[in-house]
Structures are given as structure tokens and as C-alpha cells.
Amino acid sequence: MAQQRQRGQRGFIRAEPVRDDGKELPGQSWRGYFNLKVADPATGKNKYKQQSVLLGPVESPKSESKLKAYDALRVEIQRVTGGGLNARPDPGISLRKFTEARWFPMREATLRPSSKISAVYTLNHIYAKFGSVQSRHRIEVPTDKRSRQRRSHT
Numbered sequence: 001m002a003q004q005r006q007r008g009q010r011g012f013i014r015a016e017p018v019r020d021d022g023k024e025l026p027g028q029s030w031r032g033y034f035n036l037k038v039a040d041p042a043t044g045k046n047k048y049k050q051q052s053v054l055l056g057p058v059e060s061p062k063s064e065s066k067l068k069a070y071d072a073l074r075v076e077i078q079r080v081t082g083g084g085l086n087a088r089p090d091p092g093i094s095l096r097k098f099t100e101a102r103w104f105p106m107r108e109a110t111l112r113p114s115s116k117i118s119a120v121y122t123l124n125h126i127y128a129k130f131g132s133v134q135s136r137h138r139i140e141v142p143t144d145k146r147s148r149q150r151r152s153h154t
Helices: 062-081 095-108 113-130 145-152
Strands: 012-020 023-039 046-057
Touching: 012 062, 023 062, 046 062, 095 113
Parallel strands: none
Antiparallel strands: 012 023, 023 046
């Protein structure tokens, strides 16, 4: 059985010197970094802002300490971003419904008239064979025009 693609962000960690009031203390601590989507009040558009969080001291053996730090970062990302990952399979959507509601409208604007006719013809043959097949992917509607444009060119 094929393993599903991991969704969401993992972030990254880095061992940094411990500082107190600008003075370096002996030892190092793990600091985790991840991106958080925030709305810019001036423009109303979404931006990504890098967040950091102190995860704990670097211990021996370093490899086990690093795994613990990644686990702590995963928990922190879930806490800050609102829990679970938002892209989960939706068993209630059929192939036809997905292509008509999501896939085709996003690609329709970039298709030439002859390509559009060909795509509709091919999709009708696919629907005849697989129209009732349930999709394993959830439909996520992009929130801004920019992400719709990026996804239509993939």
C-alpha cells in the first residue's frame, strides 16, 4: 500500500547559544522556526510571517534530543495553527463532482478553444468509465486570486 503524502509544514530547528539579557550563557537550546499565515490589515491580503519558539536544551545524545525538539515543534505548530491539518480526504466527493466543481474551472481560463473541446471530450469518456469513483482528495477552495492563479498553472 502506498504511503500518503505528508501534509502541512514540518518547520525546522536550530541549536543556538543560550542568552540572558544579551549575555551568552554556557550550553545551547533548540529553537524551532515555522511560517504562520496572517492577514495584513492594510492590504487585506495574506502574508507569511516566520515564527520562532524555544523548544528546550540540547542534550546528549544530540540525535535523540533533536527528535524530541522536532516533536515539540510539531505540537507547537498544531497549537498555533489551530490543531489538525486542514487537508483530509473527503469520501463524499466523486470524480465527476471534483472535476466539474474544482479542476476544470481552474484550468478552463488557460485552455485554448481547441484544447477545451478536447478536454471536455476526454472528460466525458472518463466520466463514462469512472464517474462514480469516489475521490481520495479533499477539495480546498483557495482564498485569494493569487493562489488560484498559481494552482491553475501546475
